[in-house]
Amino acid sequence: MDLDLDRHALDFRAEVRAWLAENVPDKPLASFDTAAGFEQHREWEKRLADAQLSVVSWPEEFGGRDASLLEWVLFEEEYYAARAPARVNQNGIFMLAPTLFAHGTPEQQRRILPAMARSEQVWAQAWSEPEAGSDIAALRSTATRTEGGWLLSGQKTWSSRAAFADAAFGLFRSDPGSERHRGLTYLMFDLRVDGVQVRPIPQLDGETGFAEIFLDNVFVPDSDVIGEPGNGWRVAMTTANNERGLSLRSPGRFLAAADRLLDLWRREGDPSDTALAERVTDAWIGARAYQLYTFETVTRLSEGGQLGPESSVNKLFWSRLDLELHETVLDILGSGAELRGDWLDGWLFSLAGPIYGGTDQIQRNTIAERLLGLPRGPR
Amino acid sequence: MRFTLSPEQRDFAASIDDLLAAADTPSVVRAWSHGEHEQGLRLWRQLADLGVTGLAVPEEHGGLDASAVDLTVAVEVLGRHAVPGPVVESLAALPVLLADSGATRWLPGLASGGSLGTLAWSPHVPYAVDADVADVRVCVSDGVLREFGPMAPLSSVDASRRLSAVDVRGEICPARTDRAWSFGVLACAAQLLGAGRRLLDMSVEYATQRSQYGNPIGGYQAIKHLLADVVTQLELARPLLYGAAVSLDTASPNAARDVSAARVACADAAYLAARTALQVHGAIGYTAEHDLSLWLTKVRALRSAWGTQAWHRAQVLAALTTERGAA
Ligand SMILES: Cc1cc2nc3c(=O)[nH]c(=O)nc-3n(C[C@H](O)[C@H](O)[C@H](O)COP(=O)(O)OP(=O)(O)OC[C@H]3O[C@@H](n4cnc5c(N)ncnc54)[C@H](O)[C@@H]3O)c2cc1C
Numbered sequence: 001m002d003l004d005l006d007r008h009a010l011d012f013r014a015e016v017r018a019w020l021a022e023n024v025p026d027k028p029l030a031s032f033d034t035a036a037g038f039e040q041h042r043e044w045e046k047r048l049a050d051a052q053l054s055v056v057s058w059p060e061e062f063g064g065r066d067a068s069l070l071e072w073v074l075f076e077e078e079y080y081a082a083r084a085p086a087r088v089n090q091n092g093i094f095m096l097a098p099t100l101f102a103h104g105t106p107e108q109q110r111r112i113l114p115a116m117a118r119s120e121q122v123w124a125q126a127w128s129e130p131e132a133g134s135d136i137a138a139l140r141s142t143a144t145r146t147e148g149g150w151l152l153s154g155q156k157t158w159s160s161r162a163a164f165a166d167a168a169f170g171l172f173r174s175d176p177g178s179e180r181h182r183g184l185t186y187l188m189f190d191l192r193v194d195g196v197q198v199r200p201i202p203q204l205d206g207e208t209g210f211a212e213i214f215l216d217n218v219f220v221p222d223s224d225v226i227g228e229p230g231n232g233w234r235v236a237m238t239t240a241n242n243e244r245g246l247s248l249r250s251p252g253r254f255l256a257a258a259d260r261l262l263d264l265w266r267r268e269g270d271p272s273d274t275a276l277a278e279r280v281t282d283a284w285i286g287a288r289a290y291q292l293y294t295f296e297t298v299t300r301l302s303e304g305g306q307l308g309p310e311s312s313v314n315k316l317f318w319s320r321l322d323l324e325l326h327e328t329v330l331d332i333l334g335s336g337a338e339l340r341g342d343w344l345d346g347w348l349f350s351l352a353g354p355i356y357g358g359t360d361q362i363q364r365n366t367i368a369e370r371l372l373g374l375p376r377g378p379r
Numbered sequence: 380m381r382f383t384l385s386p387e388q389r390d391f392a393a394s395i396d397d398l399l400a401a402a403d404t405p406s407v408v409r410a411w412s413h414g415e416h417e418q419g420l421r422l423w424r425q426l427a428d429l430g431v432t433g434l435a436v437p438e439e440h441g442g443l444d445a446s447a448v449d450l451t452v453a454v455e456v457l458g459r460h461a462v463p464g465p466v467v468e469s470l471a472a473l474p475v476l477l478a479d480s481g482a483t484r485w486l487p488g489l490a491s492g493g494s495l496g497t498l499a500w501s502p503h504v505p506y507a508v509d510a511d512v513a514d515v516r517v518c519v520s521d522g523v524l525r526e527f528g529p530m531a532p533l534s535s536v537d538a539s540r541r542l543s544a545v546d547v548r549g550e551i552c553p554a555r556t557d558r559a560w561s562f563g564v565l566a567c568a569a570q571l572l573g574a575g576r577r578l579l580d581m582s583v584e585y586a587t588q589r590s591q592y593g594n595p596i597g598g599y600q601a602i603k604h605l606l607a608d609v610v611t612q613l614e615l616a617r618p619l620l621y622g623a624a625v626s627l628d629t630a631s632p633n634a635a636r637d638v639s640a641a642r643v644a645c646a647d648a649a650y651l652a653a654r655t656a657l658q659v660h661g662a663i664g665y666t667a668e669h670d671l672s673l674w675l676t677k678v679r680a681l682r683s684a685w686g687t688q689a690w691h692r693a694q695v696l697a698a699l700t701t702e703r704g705a706a
Pocket of ligand 1: 091127128132133134135161355360362365
């Protein structure tokens with residue numbers, strides 16, 4: 001058991017650190033939840049891609065550099081420590097891409113991944129529907145067979161970045177007589193074609209962070225089905241495990257936030273406030289625990305293990321950590337806490353963590369039933 | 380990097396686990412609590428045969444000079460089975476303290492399991508555990524090692540922890556304490572994690588068997604969610620524990636910080652496991668007769684042995700804010 005980095009990993013980390021120091025914009029980009037900010041972030045992704053740093057763990061032929069999972073974790077640590085821009089294509093890179101690696105055809109991989117790596121195509125996740133939130137299997141949007149492909153109809157909602165994104169991926173009921181997890185098909189579709197209407201929804205911070213998507217007989221060719229028609233649920237589980245398990249929220253994010261929290265505490269904290277001091281400490285301990293837990297997961301996966309229900313442990317832990325960390329910051333800031341700024345925006349975003357990607361309650365159900373083996377509840 | 384136990388370490392854990400599972404430790408604990416040490420001492424001799432007592436003792440004094448990770452593996456299993464006796468003291472803190480301070484004469488006895496050792500450590504460990512049965516009794520204060528004699532017994536919430544204040548006797552030598560203290564704290568954390576995991580397992584088993592309103596209680600979300608929180612806390616405490624052991628093994632400058640962080644997380648997780656276990660069991664868990672009580676009380680006792688949670692948190696924060704060795 002060790003925590004040593006080999007020469008290759010150390011060199012890689014040094015290169016990433018140097019490149020970021022040189023290239024991260026001094027002035028933060030505008031929020032990617034605005035039209036202008038979205039394009040700034042797209043440009044930033046192109047620069048990252050030019051340096052072969054946008055998708056380090058992917059094979060070289062798709063724009064990556066075949067970095068190991070561990071090196072990817074190190075990349076993330078550096079990325080967040082350098083306060084580099086948020087990843088506008090995160091739902092493509094961290095959710096759709098692993099799904100395509102597991103279930104996509106070689107043709108799909110060649111067509112989609114390089115454009116994703118350069119954010120020439122930015123992706124949104126279109127899973128939730130008005131009547132299907134936690135209970136995704138209750139979805140009603142349909143895919144109807146037609147010559148050479150499918151016609152999509154229905155409504156998706158809460159789709160992050162769909163207001164400005166180019167394309168989306170989601171589940172559709174392709175077998176009209178089917179129920180629940182059966183008869184679903186996983187499809188990719190263009191957001192900027194006839195028959196698709198995208199209606200932005202302002203979030204708590206007032207920006208249009210997500211959107212509703214209305215689909216009216218939108219044609220999608222067979223080549224945009226991922227996996228077998230009717231087998232969408234199984235494909236979707238790959239996406240969900242990646243969303244919860246490792247890739248969407250890596251430890252780097254929380255380590256960097258804990259580090260800034262410690263700086264804030266040193267500058268502005270009141271050492272006699274031991275209750276607050278303990279929360280500061282716990283935030284750092286939590287971030288460190290998540291880092292080491294991730295190293296454990298990385299070791300397991302690199303030795304052939306799978307992401308399983310442990311993904312839910314992961315998600316439940318970081319969603320609470322993020323919230324508690326930001327609440328601690330705001331309590332240190334005291335009467336200045338209500339002012340808009342990075343920390344307040346961070347807190348607003350952390351409020352959503354226990355909701356998206358499967359709510360905390362759903363994660364607890366999964367942990368209890370699939371990890372602890374307790375009896376299954378109603379479905 | 381390979382941050383997981385080796386096959387040998389897993390086998391080692393399994394062999395200790397097999398031994399203890401066959402030993403009916405609850406009855407050993409109960410006897411020990413009444414001052415009947417015979418069964419318990421037999422168990423310690425069996426642990427010695429597996430090498431457990433020699434792990435932290437240098438080779439030249441009859442030990443195995445094993446890694447802190449190996450020691451953690453063993454002590455976690457001991458916590459899982461609530462093994463009575465001076466686990467932290469005799470297996471971890473005392474061997475390191477005596478070796479580092481050059482007071483080596485007791486080491487061969489500790490390594491072979493021929494003698495048991497206990498320790499008091501001013502100000503955090505004012506009472507020595509099991510001084511009535513220990514052959515080696517050492518206390519640390521003002522940077523000096525001294526022998527001590529036991530005073531009148533004090534009763535702990537964990538009846539198997541037979542405590543006494545110390546009657547300080549002759550000076551042995553100046554103490555070198557840094558590593559020894561960290562080893563003690565690490566072992567305390569390991570014991571807590573093992574106990575916490577056992578409390579969770581007992582709760583899951585009970586929740587599966589016990590029915591109310593026509594359903595197993597483990598089918599109710601209120602119960603499921605409590606247990607999901609427990610496993611999450613435990614699973615995220617474990618890597619801190621083993622990470623701290625690696626820090627000790629590599630003589631990291633952050634070792635003391637990492638050990639304190641591990642103790643904070645393991646004690647909080649184990650305490651949550653204990654509270655939850657009691658709630659899941661209902662009244663049967665509130666009885667002295669039910670084995671749950673053995674783990675529940677041990678967790679409460681260990682949570683403030685070897686430094687309070689507040690003290691350890693303060694250590695972590697001080698380390699983080701003075702020199703920013705956050706890597
Ligand atoms: C900021 C943000 C971004 C998002 N981005 C996306 C996106 O990009 N794409 C996308 O498809 N979706 C997205 N979502 C939607 C998200 O996935 C859903 O909000 C989530 O799945 C929960 O669904 P819901 O909001 O309908 O709540 P509901 O499912 O209606 O849940 C409401 C409450 O009931 C509880 N509950 C529900 N079922 C159970 C049960 N069986 N047991 C116990 N408690 C239960 C929930 O935990 C919750 O507390 C986003 C949401 C947010 C907040």
